[in-house]
Amino acid sequence: GENVEQHPSTLSVQEGDSAVIKCTYSDSASNYFPWYKQELGKRPQLIIDIRSNVGEKKDQRIAVTLNKTAKHFSLHITETQPEDSAVYFCAASKGAQKLVFGQGTRLTINP
Amino acid sequence: GAGVSQTPSNKVTEKGKYVELRCDPISGHTALYWYRQSLGQGPEFLIYFQGTGAADDSGLPNDRFFAVRPEGSVSTLKIQRTERGDSAVYLCASSTGANTEAFFGQGTRLTVV
Numbered sequence: 501g502e503n504v505e506q507h508p509s510t511l512s513v514q515e516g517d518s519a520v521i522k523c524t525y526s527d528s529a530s531n532y533f534p535w536y537k538q539e540l541g542k543r544p545q546l547i548i549d550i551r552s553n554v555g556e557k558k559d560q561r562i563a564v565t566l567n568k569t570a571k572h573f574s575l576h577i578t579e580t581q582p583e584d585s586a587v588y589f590c591a592a593s594k595g596a597q598k599l600v601f602g603q604g605t606r607l608t609i610n611p
Numbered sequence: 612g613a614g615v616s617q618t619p620s621n622k623v624t625e626k627g628k629y630v631e632l633r634c635d636p637i638s639g640h641t642a643l644y645w646y647r648q649s650l651g652q653g654p655e656f657l658i659y660f661q662g663t664g665a666a667d668d669s670g671l672p673n674d675r676f677f678a679v680r681p682e683g684s685v686s687t688l689k690i691q692r693t694e695r696g697d698s699a700v701y702l703c704a705s706s707t708g709a710n711t712e713a714f715f716g717q718g719t720r721l722t723v724v
Contacts, residue, residue: 549712597659
């Protein structure tokens with residue numbers, strides 16, 4: 501079955517700098533890759549997703565890139581702000597099937 | 612409703628007892644997922660429903676766990692003979708179908724003492 505590896509497990513950056521989180525997946529048939537943000541004690545919320553027919557997607561300060569050949573995808577957050585501090589999860593799925601999540605990255609933005 | 616609703620929000624039960632966790636998905640969402648999240652970990656897949664049927668129950672850890680969705684809307688996750696290792700946050704999510712955003716509920720924090 502699908503296996504998703506995520507790194508780093510923790511990331512600390514200065515406010516205004518960029519943050520990058522990387523994930524690899526094992527099943528070449530996976531075709532949907534969402535990123536979720538989870539604040540302490542709250543539900544995971546989708547921040548951006550990408551499908552396998554595109555290589556990059558942007559939404560304001562957030563972007564995701566996908567390399568299908570290498571089976572990895574990355575989240576990029578630019579101009580980080582204190583409210584970006586949270587745990588971020590990547591996930592992968594194929595068709596109408598389960599999302600398999602990475603282990604999470606705890607991002608801390610230092611003022 | 613406006614979002615995925617899970618009840619109860621917290622449940623404390625004694626080891627060996629039976630518990631039921633309820634999920635009300637977003638109206639019209641045909642896909643419903645149950646996940647379990649332990650502290651510091653990513654959500655772990657348990658079971659996925661498409662309509663009334665369980666399309667994939669490969670994540671259920673053992674036969675003490677069972678879930679139903681009899682009318683294709685509300686789902687109940689049932690845990691028999693609870694063990695302390697079952698303590699976790701149980702998350703429910705729903706979506707309109709393949710490769711679409713899965714909306715999560717707030718979760719039920721289950722504590723087995």
